[in-house]
Amino acid sequence: MRKKFHSILLIAVTAVTLFGLSAYSLLKAPETYSLSERRTLAQAPKMTAETLESGRFMSDFETYTLDQFPMRDTFRRLKAEASRHLFHQKDNHGLYLEQGYVSKLEYPMNAAKVERNAKKLRQIYHSLLADSSCTLYQAVIPDKNAFLAPLGDYPLMDYAHFTQTWTGYLDYAQPIDLSDTLFLGSFFRTDQHWRQDALYPVANRLAEAMGIELDLTFTEQLLDAPFYGAYCGQAALNLKPDQLYYLTNDVLDSCTVTGYGTGKAKERPMYDMEKAHGRDPYEMFLCGSDPLVVIENPNAETDKELVVFRDSFASTLVPLLVPGYAKITMVDLRYMNSALLGSLVDFQEQDVLFLYSTLVLNNTISQ
Amino acid sequence: MLFSSIPFLYYFLPAVILLYLIAPKGLKNAVLLAFSLLFYAWGEKKLVLLFAFAILFGWVTGLILERVRGSRWAKPLLFLSVAADLGLLGYFKYSDFFLSSVNGALGLALPLTGVALPIGISFYTFQLLSYKIDVYRGSVPAQKNPVDFGAYVSMFPQLIAGPIVRYADIAEQLAHRSHTLERIASGIRRFLIGLGKKVLFANTFGALCAQFRATTEPSVLFYWLYAVSFLLQIYFDFSGYSDMAIGLGRLFGFDFMENFQHPYISASITEFWRRWHISLGSWFRDYVYIPLGGNRRGKSRQLLNILVVWMLTGLWHGAAWNFVLWGLFYAVLLTTEKLWTKQWLDQHKAVGHIYVLFTVMLGFVLFNADSLPQAASDIAGLFAFGRLPLLSQEALYCLRSFGVTLLLGMVGATPLPALLAKRMAEHPKTKTVVQMVEPFFWAGILLLSTAYLVDGSFNPFLYFRF
Numbered sequence: 001m002r003k004k005f006h007s008i009l010l011i012a013v014t015a016v017t018l019f020g021l022s023a024y025s026l027l028k029a030p031e032t033y034s035l036s037e038r039r040t041l042a043q044a045p046k047m048t049a050e051t052l053e054s055g056r057f058m059s060d061f062e063t064y065t066l067d068q069f070p071m072r073d074t075f076r077r078l079k080a081e082a083s084r085h086l087f088h089q090k091d092n093h094g095l096y097l098e099q100g101y102v103s104k105l106e107y108p109m110n111a112a113k114v115e116r117n118a119k120k121l122r123q124i125y126h127s128l129l130a131d132s133s134c135t136l137y138q139a140v141i142p143d144k145n146a147f148l149a150p151l152g153d154y155p156l157m158d159y160a161h162f163t164q165t166w167t168g169y170l171d172y173a174q175p176i177d178l179s180d181t182l183f184l185g186s187f188f189r190t191d192q193h194w195r196q197d198a199l200y201p202v203a204n205r206l207a208e209a210m211g212i213e214l215d216l217t218f219t220e221q222l223l224d225a226p227f228y229g230a231y232c233g234q235a236a237l238n239l240k241p242d243q244l245y246y247l248t249n250d251v252l253d254s255c256t257v258t259g260y261g262t263g264k265a266k267e268r269p270m271y272d273m274e275k276a277h278g279r280d281p282y283e284m285f286l287c288g289s290d291p292l293v294v295i296e297n298p299n300a301e302t303d304k305e306l307v308v309f310r311d312s313f314a315s316t317l318v319p320l321l322v323p324g325y326a327k328i329t330m331v332d333l334r335y336m337n338s339a340l341l342g343s344l345v346d347f348q349e350q351d352v353l354f355l356y357s358t359l360v361l362n363n364t365i366s367q
Numbered sequence: 368m369l370f371s372s373i374p375f376l377y378y379f380l381p382a383v384i385l386l387y388l389i390a391p392k393g394l395k396n397a398v399l400l401a402f403s404l405l406f407y408a409w410g411e412k413k414l415v416l417l418f419a420f421a422i423l424f425g426w427v428t429g430l431i432l433e434r435v436r437g438s439r440w441a442k443p444l445l446f447l448s449v450a451a452d453l454g455l456l457g458y459f460k461y462s463d464f465f466l467s468s469v470n471g472a473l474g475l476a477l478p479l480t481g482v483a484l485p486i487g488i489s490f491y492t493f494q495l496l497s498y499k500i501d502v503y504r505g506s507v508p509a510q511k512n513p514v515d516f517g518a519y520v521s522m523f524p525q526l527i528a529g530p531i532v533r534y535a536d537i538a539e540q541l542a543h544r545s546h547t548l549e550r551i552a553s554g555i556r557r558f559l560i561g562l563g564k565k566v567l568f569a570n571t572f573g574a575l576c577a578q579f580r581a582t583t584e585p586s587v588l589f590y591w592l593y594a595v596s597f598l599l600q601i602y603f604d605f606s607g608y609s610d611m612a613i614g615l616g617r618l619f620g621f622d623f624m625e626n627f628q629h630p631y632i633s634a635s636i637t638e639f640w641r642r643w644h645i646s647l648g649s650w651f652r653d654y655v656y657i658p659l660g661g662n663r664r665g666k667s668r669q670l671l672n673i674l675v676v677w678m679l680t681g682l683w684h685g686a687a688w689n690f691v692l693w694g695l696f697y698a699v700l701l702t703t704e705k706l707w708t709k710q711w712l713d714q715h716k717a718v719g720h721i722y723v724l725f726t727v728m729l730g731f732v733l734f735n736a737d738s739l740p741q742a743a744s745d746i747a748g749l750f751a752f753g754r755l756p757l758l759s760q761e762a763l764y765c766l767r768s769f770g771v772t773l774l775l776g777m778v779g780a781t782p783l784p785a786l787l788a789k790r791m792a793e794h795p796k797t798k799t800v801v802q803m804v805e806p807f808f809w810a811g812i813l814l815l816s817t818a819y820l821v822d823g824s825f826n827p828f829l830y831f832r833f
Contacts, residue, residue: 007549021377156760
C-alpha cells in the first residue's frame with residue numbers, strides 16, 4: 001500500500017510538471033521581445049511543403065519552443081544559479097560574477113582580428129589622413145576584464161602586450177596610455193561600459209596629451225531609473241542594478257548634436273531621456289550607435305576640431321572633451337562603409353583620435 | 368528529434384502519452400507506430416519512406432521465412448534478405464568511405480555519392496537482421512500483424528540509439544503487456560535519470576571538449592582534461608540515452624535489455640565489454656562470433672573470429688578508419704587478455720581498474736578524432752611532456768571551472784550513487800523521508816534539465832548518427 005502511494009505520488013508530481021508546462025507552452029501567447037536578453041524572440045514557423053522538406057520547419061520550431069518557453073527567464077536563472085552554486089562553474093556562457101561585477105571572458109587575444117582591424121585603419125590613414133595636416137592620436141581602452149579577471153583567477157589577456165601590439169600597428173598616431181586612469185570602479189557592475197562620472201582622469205589624460213584645455217566642471221545627474229546593464233539579462237543571475245550618472249553643464253546644454261544614422265542629418269539630444277528609460281539605458285549617451293555624429297560647441301574658446309574613430313565607449317567620454325573643441329566628429333566604422341568616409345568628413349587640420357576598447361579591437365571595428 | 372529537447376519533452380511526449388492512454392488496447396501499438404514514424408520523419412523527412420519500406424520488407428520476409436523454414440529455399444531467402452538489409456546499410460553508411468578509401472589507395476578520383484546517413488539505420492538494421500535470423504532458426508514465430516511488427520522495429524524509445532532490442536525479448540509484450548503504477552513510476556524515474564545524465568553532465572563535458580578543440584593554447588593538461596572529459600561525456604551521453612529509452616519502454620509496458628552496467632568500474636577489457644553497450648556486444652556474439660565458430664574451432668580460429676567481430680564493431684560505429692582502428696585496438700586488447708593477462712588482471716584488480724580506464728580513454732580519443740592525423744596528434748598531446756607546455760592559463764581555468772562537475776561525473780559513473788540511494792530508501796530512519804522527497808527530487812531534475820535546455824546549452828548527441 002505504501003509502495004503504491006509512493007508510485008502514485010511520483011507519477012502525479014512528475015505528470016503535473018510535464019503536462020502543466022506542456023499545456024502552458026501551448027496556451028501561452030507568444031512574446032515578441034526579450035527585455036533581459038535584449039533580442040527579438042522566434043515566432044511560430046509556417047508549415048509549408050517547402051519548410052517541411054528542407055527541415056527548416058523542424059529547426060525553426062525547436063528555436064521557437066526554446067524562445068517561447070513559459071517562464072523562460074526563470075528557467076534561465078535556475079540554470080545560471082545551478083551552474084554557479086551546484087556545479088561551481090566559474091562562468092555561464094562566458095559571463096562571470098566576481099565581487100558584484102559581471103563581465104564576459106575576453107580571452108585570448110585574437111591576433112588575426114587585431115591585425116585586420118589595424119589594416120583597416122591603415123587603409124583609411126593612407127587614403128584620407130597621410131597627406132592631411134591632421135594630428136593623429138591613439139588610445140586603447142582596457143576592458144573590465146583587465147581589472148576584474150585577476151581577482152578570481154579568470155583567464156586574462158596580456159593587456160600590456162595587446163596595447164603594445166596595437167600601438168605598433170598604428171605607428172602613425174601618437175599613443176596615449178589610459179591604463180592607469182582606470183580601475184574596476186570606472187565600470188558599471190552589470191554592463192561592459194565605463195561610467196561617465198568616472199572618466200575625469202581619462203579626459204584629463206587625453207587633454208594633456210592632445211594639448212587642449214578642459215574645464216571639467218559638470219553637474220552629476222542621477223538617472224531616475226535603475227540601470228540593468230547588458231550583462232544583467234545575459235548572466236540571468238539575481239543582480240542589483242547600477243546607478244547611472246550623466247554629466248551636464250551649460251556648455252553641453254548649448255551644443256548641437258547631429259546624427260547621420262538614418263542617411264539624413266538629424267538633430268538629437270546629447271542625452272536622450274527616452275532611451276534612458278528604454279531597453280538599453282546606455283543608449284541615452286548620444287543616442288547610442290550611429291555611424292556618424294557631429295557635436296558643435298558654439299561657446300568654444302577655440303576653433304579646434306576633433307575627429308574620433310570610436311566604439312560605444314566614446315559615447316560617454318566625448319561629452320567631457322566637448323569644452324575643448326568647437327566641433328567633434330565621431331566615426332563608428334562598424335556601421336559605415338568606410339569608402340564613404342572621405343565624402344562625409346573633410347580631413348584637414350583636425351585632431352584625430354583612434355579610441356577603441358580592447359573588447360572591440362579583439363573582434364571587429366568595421367563592416 | 369532528441370529526447371533531451373523541448374519539442375520532445377513538452378510537445379511530442381505528452382501527446383503520445385495521452386493518446387496511448389486513451390487508445391483502446393487493440394490500438395495501442397498503432398498509436399506507438401504512428402508516433403514512431405512521426406518521430407522518425409521529424410528528423411529524416413522523406414527517408415521515413417525508406418524506413419517504412421524496410422519495415423514492410425522485414426515483415427513480409429519474416430512471414431515467408433517462417434513458411435519455407437526447413438526447406439531448401441530457406442537459406443537462400445535468408446541470405447538474400449540479409450544481403451538486402453546490409454546492402455542498404457552499406458550504401459547509406461559505407462559507400463563514400465569505400466570510395467574515398469579506393470580513391471586514396473589507387474590515386475583515383477571516383478565521385479562520392481554524398482548520400483546522408485539515415486538516423487538510426489545501424490540500430491534498426493540490426494534489429495531486422497536478428498528478427499529474420501531468429502525466425503529462420505525457428506527460435507521465434509514470425510509476427511503476423513504488420514502494425515505490431517512496425518511498432519517493434521520503429522518504437523521511438525529505442526529507434527535512434529538503441530538498446531538493440533531483440534524481437535524475441537518483446538514479442539510477448541507486443542501482444543500482452545501490463546501497465547502497473549510501479550512500472551510506470553519506475554519508467555519515469557529511469558527516464559529522468561537518463562535525462563539528467565545527458566543534459567546536466569554529458570552536455571557539460573561536451574562543452575569542455577569543445578573548448579579544448581577551440582583553444583589556441585594547447586598544453587599537456589588540456590589534452591588530459593579533454594581525454595577525461597570525453598571519456599565521461601560518451602558514457603553519460605550514451606548510457607543516459609539508454610536510460611531514457613529503457614524508461615520510456617517501461618512507460619509503454621516494454622522491458623528493454625540493460626545496455627550499460629557501470630563499465631568504468633571494470634578491471635579488464637573483457638569485463639568492460641560485458642558492461643558497455645551490452646545489446647551491441649551480445650548481438651555480435653550471437654549473430655557473428657558464435658556462427659563463425661566462436662571458441663569451438665581452436666585457438667587460432669577463435670582469435671580470427673575476435674578480429675573479425677571487433678573490426679565489424681569498429682565499422683558499425685562509423686565509416687572511417689579511426690573507427691576501424693578503434694575496433695582493432697580492442698581486438699588486440701581482448702586477444703592479449705585471452706592469451707596472457709586476464710588471469711593476472713583478475714588477481715590484481717587495482718591495476719586492472721587503472722589499465723581499463725587508461726586504455727579505454729585512449730580508445731575514445733581515437734574514436735572521437737575527425738581523422739587519423741588528428742587522433743595521432745591528440746594521443747601524442749597526452750604525452751607531449753617537454754614539447755608542449757605542461758599547463759596553460761585556459762586549461763587551468765577549465766580545470767577550476769569544470770572540476771566539480773568532473774568529480775561528480777567520476778563518482779556518478781560508479782554504482783555508488785545508486786547504492787547510497789538504495790540504502791537511504793531502505794534505512795528505517797531515512798526511508799519515509801526518502802519516499803516523500805523522491806518524487807519532488809525527480810520533478811526537480813526535470814525542471815533543472817529543462818532550464819539547461821531552455822538556456823540553449825550545448826546539446827549534441829554522440830550516437831545519433833550511428
